Amino acid sequence: MSIADSATTSGAPARRGRPGYDREGLLAVAVQLFNEQGYDATSVADLAKRLGLTKSALYHHFSSKEELLAVALEAALGGLEAVLDEPGAREGAASDRLRHVLTGATDVLVAQLPAVTLLLRVRGNSAVEQAALERRRVFDHRVTGLVAEAQAEGSVRDDVDAAVAARLLFGMINSVVEWYRPGGSVDGDRLGADIVRIALDGLRTA
Amino acid sequence: MSIADSATTSGAPARRGRPGYDREGLLAVAVQLFNEQGYDATSVADLAKRLGLTKSALYHHFSSKEELLAVALEAALGGLEAVLDEPGAREGAASDRLRHVLTGATDVLVAQLPAVTLLLRVRGNSAVEQAALERRRVFDHRVTGLVAEAQAEGSVRDDVDAAVAARLLFGMINSVVEWYRPGGSVDGDRLGADIVRIALDGLRTA
Missing domain, CATH: 1.10.10.60 (Homeodomain-like)
Known part of the structure; x- marks a missing residue:
């Protein structure tokens, strides 16, 4: 901008x-x-x-402070929702689609850092905020569905509840707004791949 | 309480x-x-x-509003710091110590949910808050050191930067304050084990 x-x-x-x-x-x-x-x-x-x-x-x-909020939240939510509608999130094995969504959502967060930061702080104090929270719930629900599909196809472990896994994965992704700063020592372009490494393959080598 | x-x-x-x-x-x-x-x-x-x-x-x-803040932040920080000083965090293979810290920190968060929630929202607007932020930095630094030790012993992958890994792991843990509610559908006693499963073993089965 x-x-x-x-x-x-x-x-x-x-x-x-x-x-x-x-x-x-x-x-x-x-x-x-x-x-x-x-x-x-x-x-x-x-x-x-x-x-x-x-x-x-x-x-x-x-026209108002609320219009500024609405436009900013649309940038964040629209970006995240678009990832779920990309071919990589809709076609192929569920574990590959999950990988695509984790990487894509992280990239949106890095590209739209201020707008996503604002989105994550919304607490529902107005109609605009309530609508944003509802879109976040739908997004989370779609990610949970993707984890459940990957469990059903046998490519993702099923000893962690799909909704808990989805929340923990996005907990990891969303935490980026707390500590990542563009131009700092951490390469934003690598974060999506790092998150996928931890989330899907795990940190342990043996 | x-x-x-x-x-x-x-x-x-x-x-x-x-x-x-x-x-x-x-x-x-x-x-x-x-x-x-x-x-x-x-x-x-x-x-x-x-x-x-x-x-x-x-x-x-x-004596003051700030004393209330200080006592609450001490409960959260003291609990988290105590985990790093437990034998399980100080003795044995670094990957086992890391597992102990991830589980123990999650248990502290579930047990002290309101105080940890307050801690995570501190922005440094007073001396008490600045001191809490400094203790969080020291804690994060010790966790980063543990990840680096596990990488050095070969038990944790070294293609993710240790500091980034530590932040992402605690991003996952800290996210629990956003969505976990005692008495709800998610079992708080299982969360530490779930986080360890994702963080160390990864979600993928194949």
């Missing part, structure tokens, strides 16, 4: 007619602020201040 | 001389409220209201 006019990032008010952010750049700053201080605790005035915009300039791009 | 006088849980003010909670029961209610609405957003007045106590009755047990 790019910021159209980097001169406004200093926090100086943009008083000329044309706002310094495009819609995408504005959204990126909003999501960052929501993640820093919490969505509920962030006012439109806080957001305008961080952006160096007037509230009316902000409303030129988004 | 028990509540000494269940009559006060209705929220009715306790106006008689003797407060309705012992120290432990009061702490349990405080931790629950912190987890519900956030530590920073919870005032001593909120807490007194939830407990049905006057603020002065509350201060009879705890």
